[in-house]
Amino acid sequence: MFKFRRQVLKSLVAVLSAPALARAQVAGAPIRIAMIESMSGPFANTGEAVFRNLYWAVERVNARGGVKLPASSGGSRPLVLDKYDNKGQNEEALSALRAAIDDGARFVVQGNNSATAAALIDAINKHNEREPARRVIFLNYSATDPILTNEKCSYWHFRFDAHADMRMAALMEVIKEDQAISSVYLLGQDYSFGQAVLREAKVQLAAQRPDVKIVGDELHPLGRVKDFLPYATKIKASGAQAVITGNWGNDLTLLVKAAKEVGFEGKFYTFYGNALGAPAAIGDAGLGKVVAVADWLPNVPGTASEGFYQSFRQRFPKPADDYVHMRMQLLIEALAQSIEKAASLDAVAVAAQLERAQVSLGGQTGHMRAADHQFQQPLVVAVMDRQGAPGVKFDVEGSGYGFRVIKQISASRAEQPSTCKMVRPA
CATH class of the missing domain: 3.40.50.2300 (Response regulator)
Incomplete structure (x- = not known):
């Protein structure tokens, strides 16, 4: 199921390969999420680890019927997670962003490099101003340079990790x-x-x-x-x-x-x-x-936290795949929630809901601060x-x-x- 487009490695499409989704039978057109990350080179292991986390979160949303939208917006629709290899280079990340937008992605996730995140924020700001009909929202799971929600804060950027x-x-x-x-x-x-x-x-x-x-x-x-x-x-x-x-x-x-x-x-x-x-x-x-x-660790006390971790280990039983992050799960939950509340895929409407998102999972609760789009969590x-x-x-x-x-x-x-x-x- 892998395909190459503009020399960008794409993911196995969640809508086709997730066993839970096969049971859910979500019929609407997919909502594409582009993960732009290092999938080759010295940090390829971190890219693959992130993908497992986000993929699991997407499976969970699709298993419960996908993102529920009114019939005028296509009805219930599954999430699809595609991965694009930025090869650890900012220029490659910008090329991947252009390819993802052309592929129909309106939501971008990235985080393993703050310099890359800054480049994506600038590019998305410019793109959204030039092409309001194809606006993109950037959800950041790990790029923690404080400047990204301070001097470089953007309406289109939301950070789900605690900054440095x-x-x-x-x-x-x-x-x-x-x-x-x-x-x-x-x-x-x-x-x-x-x-x-x-x-x-x-x-x-x-x-x-x-x-x-x-x-x-x-x-x-x-x-x-x-x-x-x-x-x-x-x-x-x-x-x-x-x-x-x-x-x-x-x-x-x-x-x-x-x-x-x-x-x-x-x-x-x-x-x-x-x-x-x-x-x-x-x-x-x-x-x-x-x-x-x-933000969270497997040995955080509490039955809800333990149950969350145990379910991840059941999904990815290999010890080498043990790299679970609660914030990446909350990111996807917040996105699905915000699209549903916006009742639309319009970027301005979805961002307005993301600004006030409050999500809970596995005993962890967090909320987005509207002033700077910095997620607040224990x-x-x-x-x-x-x-x-x-x-x-x-x-x-x-x-x-x-x-x-x-x-x-x-x-x-x-x-x-x-x-x-x-x-x-x-």
């Missing part, structure tokens, strides 16, 4: 209580998001832990470092008790592997230390030392431990290691101010 400043504030709730830390090493990827993480780390350390000395402040090329041993050696030599990093994908996995090799015994305060190979790479050396912040901070330890029922990717929640932060406490000056269509 929100995540850093959550991590700082734990760091400020960890009196064993007297020095930290800041390390990140050299692009907008990585820069934002280190910048905010310095600001919040000065405010929350002015006694902590920063002994390293370093950026490295995104996705191009194959050997992190030189970085790990510098970290160990600095005498730091902890590393603060926003690294993700292979840039995180290779970093923690190298740190283990050189014998670094400090803590890692991470945004993404809980998935995609990191726990297995760290092994026993990470027990009680690797800390991660997230956050959790967790520490790595062995599966079976108190609070660690589930491991990550069959590694035998999971994350025990040590801090839960309400949506109201996680909220941060915004400088957005939203321009809405007339």
